[in-house]
Amino acid sequence: MSVPRRARLALKRITVIGTGLIGTSIALAMRQAGAEVLLIDRDPAAARLAAELGAGAPWSGESADVAVLAVPPSAVARTLLDAQERGLAAAYTDVASVKVPPLDEAARLGCDLRIFVGGHPLGGSERSGPLAARPGLFDGRPWVLCPAGVADRAAVESVTELVTGCGATPVVMDAAGHDRAMALVSHAPHVVSAAMAARFADAPEGMVGLAGQGARDVTRIAGGAPSLWQEILAANARPVADVIEAVSDDLARAAAALRAHAGREPPVTDLLARGVTGHGRIPVKRGGSAGRLTTVTVLVADRPGELALILQAAGVAGINIEDISIEHLQGRPVGVVELSVAPDSAPHLIAELRTRGWSLPVPPER
């Protein structure tokens, strides 16, 4: 039940500037890894709250091995300049989701870029605030590092140790490559999701009410805070524009093909095929190591403890449930539970559940 132990740290002390979700999670992870952590926030109450959550102690003048600038992208360069002027640490990193603009601004402001290694921990939570922080937030996730050409080897080593100390996997890229990658995998999908969701803003209630899981999935990230995304998009404007322009062009071509469609060759064949290819290249949740899973469907009563009985049966049978999806049925006291298991385990699980009285009407999909 405990988090695996990590290698002993050479980093003795880090300072986290900005105690939001990311900053506090880094602080918690580094405390767990054995480092001393000092906390700074422009709101002293926020730093005290993080300290109360066990993330470290409020900073009071100490010098650290690494200072983490967990501030919004637009504040990185000024915060770095200020921190370097105060001699806060031997090396500095940030966590901004864009890397070129802060680096450019830091160069303009005259920051010492030999001891700054930009960073970006990926795949955190969509929540925000220190209360959502947890030390395992970065466990097993990629964390991009963008050392500039002038970066000192010692600074790169210290920041890399911070990353591995947080349980993340360092991925080295140049800043421009990082920003193009984020435009593709994160920023453009957000705008595309918003553009689809925007179609629902003025549609008749009776139409929107028919939306199902597909529409929900495509538009889920469009629910994110506009203020945060405005800043991200503004900071990575050109690379994002490149991607969404290409998407826009593909959609315009698809619309034209559909309007011209007269019942012969099916339209948009190529776009759908490219979509299948692209979808297949996106890494699955588990990092690609797991094979295809089989789904076993069970109908259960929608009451406390019911699900536990099913999972207990699976546990007794030695079957590991890789994923669960629960669907509640409108106005009915039953739910559909889909259990994802390794294909080898499915027949065993089905037999076990049937033995214990659950009805699984038909064999699962292969």
Add this chain to the structure above:
Amino acid sequence: MSVPRRARLALKRITVIGTGLIGTSIALAMRQAGAEVLLIDRDPAAARLAAELGAGAPWSGESADVAVLAVPPSAVARTLLDAQERGLAAAYTDVASVKVPPLDEAARLGCDLRIFVGGHPLGGSERSGPLAARPGLFDGRPWVLCPAGVADRAAVESVTELVTGCGATPVVMDAAGHDRAMALVSHAPHVVSAAMAARFADAPEGMVGLAGQGARDVTRIAGGAPSLWQEILAANARPVADVIEAVSDDLARAAAALRAHAGREPPVTDLLARGVTGHGRIPVKRGGSAGRLTTVTVLVADRPGELALILQAAGVAGINIEDISIEHLQGRPVGVVELSVAPDSAPHLIAELRTRGWSLPVPPER
């Protein structure tokens, strides 16, 4: 553990033509509701397989109250004509995901539209084939019915009873309104998802490898079978073109705004805001009855039975888990489990889990 009983059926006998996922699920549901079900498929082996799954008996000349044409959209009108010429049933319905083209074609072919009531059960599975069928597939879901102006009252009543007998909620719309609604909530989202996913088809591996949950969600439906979607899009070409053209225009405008961005006003503010509004209008999984849920996060060992212990603890405490998400961590024997519960239940659940030795480092998000 049993499915709630339904009102007694006036329908005595139905015939299902086409024993794929939808047809077989309807057959299973109507059998469960007490009707006699007869099965027809152009592949006799498929009809026999469905019969072996408990879906009914192969048809051998009987006349039914309702015949369900569970065939692809392009085959509906010809199948209807053929069935009516053979006098298969007193009333007919289909399950095609577009309603105008089959209706137009049926009128052209001279079908008797007084006894045909087009239907479309929504929100089924993404799987296909009779092996994925289950009687609860339609439980609590909307099922659109599009009776034409000439439809007999008796036919409408019979088909409505089929829908409620399957546990679904009938929603009456005209055929054109249905097709525009489907373009908005299903067909256009598919094309938009494909257009985003297509960007991943040729991108460098190192970039695609950074994709996370957001990109996965936006592109999930793009993985659907192109052949099926080609037919759907071709059949609903104009309404789909209207929606994706609007999305394309919004994206082109957003790209232009991003290119013109010079650091003053943030770009794409309006699109993001409309996206948030539209996203908020999409019904949540549970049909809008559930309030906001609170998430409780627990770190668990990735081994059989672990999850059961947590859910057992919740069950003992009388707490109903509304949703579960499991995230496996790359290369680590632990997983993050997020339990969604009613906000009132969260403190109780946290206390219960802590008492039993699980560590929940920080309070959950509110």
